Amino acid sequence: MDWSNISECYIRNYNPISEFGGWGIKSSFRRDTGKAYTIKGSIGLQLKLKNGKKILIGTQKNEEIKRVIETYKHKYTHNDT
Template identity: 55%
Template sequence: MQFSEKHILWKDIRKCYVRKYNPLVEFGGWGFKGGVFWNVNKGTAYNVKGNIGLQLHLKNGKKFLIGTQKESEIKRVLQTYAHKISNHEN
């Protein structure tokens, strides 16, 4: 599987927040989860380890969950750029 770089503009984000999630229950495990064979209501997940992620809801209806091991750092980034997002949650 070949991955390509993806950029999401701040103006395209409707809502974002850091949350706990269950990789096995919600996404069937770790790794890249999504695509045509996945429940589109769950969105796409990029996760490697752990159970903390950045949840993105885009204005076009797409959802992404990006796993992180650096919860406090991602929260600081969201606080810094909250003004660029229409409905930011802490």
């Protein structure tokens, strides 16, 4: 996936049971939630793609992911016009 396909990127808390039916590689039964790749915990990197799809990647390294988002923010917030 190319950075230019991402419209939003942020850390969020999630409920693995109610949103995705547990941990693992899951597609949500709710249309607005998307796909998740998780192992444990309830913190994830939420990607919203320009095509409307959503991907949640679970993480136990909240602070490290925040730094990565800040470092690469310019790659997905550029103006397409």
